[in-house]
Amino acid sequence: MSYLERSMHMLDESAAQPYRLMVGSKESNRYNSLQQQQQAHDQQQFSLSMMGDSVLDSVQDVSMLRTVDSERGGPLSGSQMSLAAGTVSYSNVNVRESTKQLCEEFLHVVQRHKNASDVFEATDELIRTLEETLVPMNNAAKQLLPAGRERHLHAEEMWLNAERDTWRLMVCLYRDRLVTQKQDNEMDDLPLVNSEQTIISHLYGGNANLREYQMIVDWLEQMTLHQNQTELNHYMGRTVAWENTLHQLLEVGQTAFGSGRPLVKSLDPDAPIREKRPLHDLDVEDQMQLAKRVFLDIRQGRLKEAQIKCENYGQAWKAALLEGWRLHHDPNYEGKTDFATRESIEGNPRRDLWKKFAWQMAESRMLDPYTKATIGSLCGHLDSMVEVLSEHSWNDMLWAYVKIQIDIRVESEIRSHCIKSYLPMPDRYWNGKKSLEQIFDALEAHKNVRICTAAKDVDKVIQKYIMLDDIPELMRIVDGWLEGTEVVLIPQMLRFLTHFVLFLRQIGKTFQEDIGDRVIKRYVEYLITLGASHMVAFYTAALPPNMQLLLYSRFLDTITDSLQRKQALEDAYNFGLDVPTITVYTVERCRLMEPENDESAPTASGTLTELDERKIFSLEWLTFYPEQRGELLWQTNTLIRYFLARRSIEAARKTFAVIPADTMELIFTHYGSKDDIPCREEVSIREYLCYQTYLAAIQGYNDWSHLFYNGRPKPPPVVKISNFTERVTSEHREETYRKELSSWEERIGDVTTLTRDLLYNVLLFPEAGWLVDTDTMKPMPEDDEDWQNRAVQMENLRKLCIPEIVLLLHQLHTLTDRHSENLLLADVLSSESRKLYSVFPKHKLAETLTKIAESSLTLMNNRKDPFVGDGAKK
Structure with missing residues (x-):
């Protein structure tokens, strides 16, 4: 009798009964000591549809495709999706659009589950979201897939499969770490018992x-x-093992496709090894498959x-062989009071003997x-x-290593x-015992380059x-x-x-x-390219902060539409961002930008540069909230000083036009009364009025110049008069010209007076004068750099603009x-x-x-009073 026959003979009847305690499969009740709710939830998680490691085993860099050995075949090659078996072309745009939509959906999930107690509900929903994205993506691609060919996944889809897994x-491990381990009480040492199941249940409960x-496996x-x-439906519904060999043995010489070699004479499981004879070639192939x-x-x-x-193929002995590892448990020894009935024994009472011979089978060279x-x-x-697995995937090797560690620890216990x-x-x-760290080191140093x-x-x-x-080491790598x-x-x-970082937090x-x-910053930088303000x-x-x-x-800075700008600020406010500080910083940063090339400063009548337009348009950020109107005045005045210093009157005028007409009213309404207005807002209002006066004066002078030089009617051309009709026509033209000239002189007189008054408004600006702050009892931050720069700039503008106004008046x-x-x-200058x-x-x-x-x-040459100024003053 061979060692296999002896071992099978010694198996207890109960060893052939399935559905008992399992250490390495899903039917296990190894978690008997854990809470029933936790066990049910884990089982639910593990029953979800999952895609394997192989999806990414074909990736050398997550964004690139790795070449797969196309010659490797067999059913196990299915444990990694073969990218060499064939490809199908489908829209890369659709894949990327689907993955972009995930950003939106993940945001909704996180917003719905903000509390720490909802963290696992959130992760479960994230998994469902990924699954809902992958399923239609996969179905759509399969519709275009030729028969017999496998899909060629995009990098994004590869990652989505890996991310879901x-x-x-994370869900199963951290739920155990955060929930089960916290609920576990310190367990007492287990005394010597007779039940292997009890021992392992205690082990799983406390270790x-x-x-x-086990969760990893x-x-x-x-x-x-x-x-x-x-x-492999080829094997379904068959109850006789090695039927081709059996047929040839029963029908000697009558088999159409018989084997030319001498076959085994017996059909017991050990016959090929004992007789050292082969099975029929077809049976050998079927046996391998x-x-x-x-x-x-x-x-x-x-x-x-x-x-x-195995049973359907007629190899019930092989199915029984797979039962020998089960843990032994005899409930009849557990303090029973009813000795009249005997409960069934579970597991294999001679599991050690089975395991010893199973080890020898695994070492045998006679088996496939x-x-x-x-x-x-x-x-x-x-x-x-x-x-078998070293030529397959990283996941396959990890499974083998970790499964062995479970077996060793269970056996030791x-x-x-x-x-x-x-x-x-x-x-x-026993020497195969390793830690997880050692396992990962072995995988990283594996001889298979792919692994x-x-x-x-x-x-x-x-x-x-x-x-x-x-996690700290992972974050260093990230x-x-x-x-x-x-x-x-x-x-x-x-x-x-x-979202991993948010989960950890x-x-x-x-x-x-x-x-x-x-990490979050890099993700936000990507979201900025999408333009979704709420995300x-x-x-x-x-x-x-x-x-x-x-960020x-x-x-x-990327938003130009006014409605989108307003929405961006509303979203920022809703999520708790410091909107006033952000908008002020945005405006100031834009204002301080310098042109990349040596652009010449635009003249008073010149066109604005793109950067100038951008600086002016940035002020709009301060117009959406009434409480920021004071800051709007301050920033607008600063930009106007910049443009006036460059003699860009048109830019200054456009900057001034950004301020809404109700700004003053809103400022006074916000603070209640003039006495309550802070010093900063008060001086900003006065400076704003100074620029209003100056720009009105310049515009008035420009209008006068246009009327004076371009509006004067031209005299009719001198023509030779040869008849009465031409004389009448000429006289009519002269009369028309005199009327137009008289009208123009009247208009120019009125416009001159108006322009003079506008220009004098600058020179005679109330109180301390144009661009001079009035004395105030309110505190002024003298040490503030912005205030110091403002004082210098205003003084320089007085030296620049007042002489200009005087010359224009002259x-x-x-x-x-x-x-x-x-x-x-x-007289005004000398006052x-x-x-x-x-100045x-x-x-x-x-x-x-x-x-x-x-x-x-x-005046003297015209016989007029050359000292009329003094007389008028008196």
């Missing part, structure tokens, strides 16, 4: 690390399960389905690799699984607390440190991604990382907040023969009450006085 991993290992199995839905499929079911956590396949891997996954034999004596396991079994490269992918790195619960160029973080990665996890802020405002509000100021101001009087009024102008002469440079003052003296001389 990562959220699921958080083991629970997390479950998570990896579910990803593969929902990625590979194809069933079945072995692959059974192992894939084990990889997917579907032990029951694997057993059903997939059968050895199947047995090895149930008895803790890593090498047999690695032999059983042997430490059970009163039974067990057959010893080989030293290689070690995948270990550096963004999603794998994130999943690794979530499993290790080493910071390197943000600053470096080796990893290209596509917008969807930034969206995930941002919501659960109170400690990590480097400054790195989290930089920009929400995520900006999660940043420190200084970053809020810089939202940058966003405001020219006005001279051209209209009002020389006597030039003498009055001299000690205003001291206008003090003139000496040479310009001398030039002005010379011009006035010329007017006096003209």
Whole structure:
């Protein structure tokens, strides 16, 4: 009798009963000590549709496609989606539009679940959102897919699959870390007992690390399960194993496609090994395909389905072999009072014997690799699984390593607390114990380039440190991604990382907040390109005030439509941003911008540069809220000073026009009375009126100049008169000309008087004078740099503009023969009450006085009073 026959003979009847305690599958009741609610929720999470690691195993960099060995085949190649099997072209634009919509949907989810108690409801909803995005995306692409070809995923879609799986991993791990571990009371040491189930239930209840290992295995199995839905219906409904061999043995010489080699003479499970003879070639092929499929079911956590396949194929012995690992439990020893009935025994009472022989099977060279891997996954034999999985994915290898760690820890616990004596396991079994850190190190140093490269992918790195619960190290790596160029973080990665940071903050996890802020900042910079103000405002509000100021101001710079500007400020206000500070900073930053090239300053009549227009338009940010009208005046005055210093009158006029007509009324209404208006607003109002007076004077002079030079009627041309008709026509033209000239002279006289008054309004500005602050009892911040600059600029403008106004007045009087009024102008300049002469440079003052003296001389030559100015003054 072979070792396999002996081991099968010693199995208890109960070993063939399925649906019992399981350590490595979903049917396990290993969480008996945990709360029923938690168990139900985890089961619900794991039953959700999931896509596996393979979606990203084909990515070398998350934004690039990695080449897959197209020659690798077999059912297990389905555990990673083959990108070499064929591609289909579909709209990249549609994919990107769908992923952009996720930004909006994620925002709605986060807004609905702001409380810390809602964190897992939020993550569950995020997972559903991703699933709802992927399903139609996948269905739409499949409609264009030729038969027999697989899809070629876009980088965005690859990431969405990985992101969904990562959220699921986070949910199960952190729910256990935050809920279950906090609810677990300190458990007493378990005394020696007879039930392996009781021991392991106690172990799972008190060992958080083991629970997390099991969650990781479950998570990896579910990803593969929902990625590979194809069933091998070829094996369904068949009850006889090795039928081709059986047929040839029964119908010797009558088989159409018989084997030329001598076949086995018996059909028991050990016959091929014992007789060293093969099966029929077709049976060998079928046996290999079945072995692959059974192992894939084990990889997917579907032990029951694997057993059903074996039974349907006529290999019930193989299904029974997969039962031998189950933990033994005899309820008849648990303090029963009714000894008349005997309850069924669960599990395998000689599990140690089964495990010893299973280990030998996994080491045997006589079995195919997939059968050895199947047995090895149930008895803790890593090498047999690695032999099959090392050419597959990072997830497959991680599953093998972690599953082995669970087996070793379970076995160690059983042997430490059970009163039974067990057959010893080989030293290689116990030496396989590793920590998660050691497992990840092994994957990063794996000889398969594909696996070690995948270990550096963004999603794998994130999943690794979530499993290790080493968030600080993960954030340091993320910071390197943000600053470096080796990893290209596509917008969807930034969206995930941002919500990952928000998730950590919501659960109170400690990590480097400054790195989290930089992650959110990068995401906001992407949202700015989308132009969605509510999204920009929400995520900006999660940043420190200084970053809020810089980022939202940058966003405001991109908006030109007035309605959109107003909406952006409303969104900022609704999400708690400091709108007044942000708008003022935006206006000041724009005002301080310098042209990139050496643009010449525009003249008074010249066109404005694009930068000038932008500076003027930025003032609109201060017009939306009445309480900011005082700041609007201050900033407008500052910009007008800038333009007047450059002699850009048109720019100053457009700047002045930005201020709404009701500004003064709103300021007085806001503060209640004139006495309550702060000093800053008070001086701003006076300065605003100064510019109003000056711009009106300049505009008046321009209108007068246009009328004087261009409005004067032209005399009719002199023509030779040869008849009466021509004489009448000529006289009519002369009469018309005299009337038009008389009308023009009357108009020019009125306009001259009006223009003179407008110009004098500047020179005779009330109280202290034009651009001179009045004395006030209200405190003025003398040490403030803005105030100091303002005082200097206003004094310089007085020196620039007042001499200009005086010269314009002199020219006005001279051209209209009002020389006597030039003498009055001299009296105004020399007045000690205003001291206008003090703003003139000496040479310009001398030039002005010379011009006035010329007017006096003209009066004298015309036999008029050359001193009419003094007389008028008296």
